[in-house]
Amino acid sequence: MDVTKIASDLYASGFDWILQNPGDAFLVVLFFTVVLAVLGVAGISGNRGAVSRRLAGDTVSVGGVGEGPRLRYESRDGFWNDLVGAIEKRVPLIDEMNRSLIQRRLLQAGFAGPGVVRNYYAIRFIMTVGLPAVFLLLAPLFGISLSNQNVLLVPLALCIVGLYLPSFWLSRRIASRQRAIREGFPDALDMMVVCVEAGLGLDAAFNRVGSELVRAHPALATQFALVALELRAGKTRSDALRNLGDRVGLDDVTGFVTLLIQSDELGTSISQALSVHADEMRNKRMMRAEELAHKLPVKLTIPLIVFILPCMITVILLPGIIGIMRIILPALQGG
Template sequence: MDYLITLIMGLVDNEKEAEWIFLGLFFISAVAFTICIGILISNAYSPLKRKLNTISHLNVVANNNVQGKGQFDKTLESIDKYITPTSAKERDSIRALLMHAGYEDKKAITNFYAIKIILVVFAFFSVLVGTRFMPELTTQKILIYTLFAMAIATFLPNMILRKIAKKRIRRLANAFPDALDLLVVTSEAGLGFNAALNRVANEIDAISPELGQELQIVGRKVRVGVPMPTALGQFVERTGLFELQGLVSIISQSVKLGASMGDTLREYAVEFRDRRMQRAEEEAAKIGTKMIFPLVSCIWPGFFAIAIGPAIVAVLEVFGK
C-alpha cells in the first residue's frame, strides 16, 4: 500500500491527496469485484436457470458437464455488453477474422475480448510487481513502462489472430486446386453437383481437414434446404477465399440452368494451380532478400573477424612499437 501511495505522490505531490486517490481507487476496485462476484453467483445459483438446465439434459453425468459449460456461457453473456466494443464496424472486422481463423462459435468474439482484458490486467500488475524490485526507476518511467506493457497486451491478440487467419487462408488456398480437380473428375463421372461436392469433401479430408470440413458444411446446408448460391457465398465468407467469387457465380448459374460444369471447372482448376505455383515462385524469390539479415548479423561479423582480425592485430602491434 505504501508503495502505491508513493507512486501516486509522484503524480500529485501531496500526501493527503495521494491517500484519498488511493482510497478512491480501492473503493472502485472493491465495488467492481463485488459486482462481478454477484453476477457469477446469480448466474450459477439462479433457481430458474438450474431448473431449465435440469430439464434440458437427460442424465446426471452429462447434465453436470454441460451445466458447467452452460453457466460459463451465461456468465459470458452477462458481461458481453461490457467487454465488446460498441462500434459495429470493429465487431464485424474481428468476427470476420475469427471466422477466417476457424473460430466460428457465436461466443468467440466475447472470449477474444475477455482474453484481451485479462492480458491487459496481467500486464499492469506484472509491471508494478517487476518495478518493485527496481527502486532506482522514477514514477514517470514506471508509468511509461506500464502504459507500454498495456498497449502491447492490447494489440498483441489482434496481431496473433491476423497471423492465424492468414496462415489458415493460405492452407485453404493451397488445397483448393486439388479439391477442384477432384470435383471435375466426379462431375464428369456422372455425379450431380451436390453428390460430387460431398464426395470431394470426404476425399480431400486426408489432404486438408480444414477444407474438407468447410465443404462438408456446404453440403449439410444444401441438404437442409439452403440454396446452393447462398451456401457457396457463406463458404467464401467463412474461409476468406474471396478469389472464388467468380467460380461461385459460374457454379450458381450452371446449377440454375442445368448446364455442364466440366469445362468451366477444368479451366478454373488450371487457373488456381497456376496461382498456387506463382505464390510458390514468389516466396522462393523472396528468400534471397530474407537471407540478407541473417548474413549481415550472424555470418559476416565472424567472417571479417577471421579474415581481417589477424591483420588488424599485426598493424596495431607495429604502431604500438
C-alpha cells in the same frame, strides 16, 4: 453492527496483506488471470461447427463414403458464461458497430457459434485489465518504485498490449488458415473435377471431396463439409456457395464461388468450367512457388552481409595484420 465499518476494515486488512506479501498476491492474480484466459479460449474453441446444431447438436460425420470431418457444437453453460455475464452487466463488452466485422473474422479463423463474439471481447477485456494488475503486483518484487512517473507508463503500455494482442493473434490465425486453404485448394478442385466427370452432382461432389481431404487439408475439408450441410439443410446452392466465400475470405475461393454460381444460372457445363479453373489454380500455385524461390537470393543478402562477410574479411586480413604488428610496428618504434 456497522456493516460499512466491517467492510472497510476487511478492505484495509486485505490491502495491508498485499503490501506485506507482494509475491503471494502476484501469484494469486497471475493464477486467476491465466485461468480466465484459458476458459475464454476454451469457450471460443468449443463453439465451432454451429451449422451442425440442426442435427440435434450431436457429432456428425459428413460424407456418404468414408470418414468425413466431424463437426460439433457444444453449449457451454458454466463458470465462464456466468463470469462473462457478470462483466457484461457492469461493462459494455461488445462493440455493436463492429460486431459483424468481428464475427466474420472469427468465422475466417475457424470459430463459429452464438457466443464467440462475446467470448472474444471478454478475453480482450480480461487481458487489458489483468496485464497491468500483474505488473503492479510484480513491480515491488524487483524493487521498482511505483512513485516514478516513467514506471507508471508501463501499465499503460500493457493496457494497449492487452487491448490489441487478441486482434493480432486473430489476424495471424486467419492468415495461417487462409494459407493452408490456398495450398490445398488446387487439389480439391482436381478431385472435384474427377467427381463431376464421373457422374456425381455438385452437391455430392462437395460431400465426397470433403470426406477425402480430412487428413491432407482439414481446414478446407471442414469448409466443404459445411457447404454440404447447408445444402442438406435446405439452403439454395448460391447462398451456400456465397457463405463459403465469406467464411474463407480468399480471392481464389471467391472466384471459384462466382464461377459455380454463374455456371449454374447460365446452364453451362460445370465439368468444363471446373477443369479450366483447376488448371488456373494449379498454375497460380506454381507461380507463387517460383516467386518465393526468386525472392530467396534477395532475402539471403542481409544475413550474408551481416554474418558471413565480416568473418571472411577477418580471415583474409588477419595474417597481414599480425605481420604488421610483429614486424613493421617494432621496426618503426626502434627507428
